[in-house]
Amino acid sequence: MTGGGVSGSDMPSLPWTARQDVSPVEDTSLAALLAGNGLPASADSELRPVADVLAALTARPAGDELTGLAAAQAEFRRHVVRPAGVRRSSRRRPGGLASRLGAKAGAATAVVVMGFGGAAAAAYAGVLPGSWQQFAHRAIGAPAHGAGHDTPAGAGAAGSAADRPCAAYRRALADGTASQQAAALRDLVQAAGGAGKVTAWCAAVPRASHPAYRTQSSGPLARDGSPHHAGPPHHAGPPAGPPSVYRGWPPGSSPARSALDRPARGRAGRRPLPRA
């Protein structure tokens, strides 16, 4: 309404038209049409053609509206029929395996799925389940089952600084959090000069069994998962670009990266789900 002294141009410009011309009966008819209930007998005759158009829109399907079925069925066979069995079996295995082998073996199993670099590192770390470790021993020269980090102090080879990344990774696998394992693996990959060289690199250096080293390395892990004194030994420096363990996967989507960078349990920052 326009009060005294207020011009018509001061009135707000509303984006919708006035609805005085619309009768309640017509609104009811339109609502009925939209709900698929047909046109009431009292409806305006102008709406009859509209009702016919809507009926045509819901007519039985024509042949050209049923094309694409074969492609959809093929997609269904690919993603529902066959993978259903795969999903079921993959759901069962990790749970049963982890419960049987314990947290240590579970960590090793998780590392295996990271890819070759992770698998090789886990194999060398000697924390794979017995038969897998024995297989790795025969296949790639990883330590035999039972010859892992239980080597008595001072027995056999002398300690080596070059083994520190290997040892740090073994310890992180055994006792560290996921982020510590990730950091230790990164150090190890850098030290070795690539994920594919981890096994050979660790195999080439003497195991760190020196009493002094064992004392140091048995202390608490640094925040990055590596011993405080650990550093890359004599090598040509870290490889250029991102750690080679990530190569071949798109950034942020590699299984290795997602497994490695998974936050540690109990880490703050996860927002609770909103209440419904």
Added chain:
Amino acid sequence: MLVPILGAVLGEEFPSALAAAQRGSEPAFTRLWLDANPALVRYLRVIAPEAAEDVAADTWVHVVRGLHRFRGDEPAWRAWLFTTARRRLIDASRRRSRRREEPLHDVPAAALPVTADAADEAMERLATRSAITLLARLPRLQAEVILLRVVAGLETDAVARLLGRSPGAVRVAGHRGLRRLAEILAEAGVTL
């Protein structure tokens, strides 16, 4: 006499059909597809006439991949299907990679709905095509609301969620669209 395809839909059989499809039954999935695809194609032919078949196919790819995660009744299924279609359409528009392909008549004759008379079917098809053409003349929002309400069979609230509008805005758009349709028909003297 036009026979609506959206009257009973699957109704009480929907839960068992969905569950069977999720377990890997191809006949059950085929049933879901045959029930929904015509409505999906009609919707897309109005709002994306050049890419309707491509987007429909892309929609089913995504639906198939997410099928095992879906939980809900038939209205929720339809809402999910059309929401997926709308998202695929937006993606397709962004990519600007619309391809035009000749339709492949790959549905076996036995799977086609039984028609009483070829002449009736031809008339129905012509009428449906004309109706789609008419609806495409409406503003996009009005056309979408009418299609989602009438062809997809969604309630006002579901359409509002799908379009990101308020239920009131959806109601108004639907009514305006029907009124505009009446005007177009009156101006052109169109009879189906």
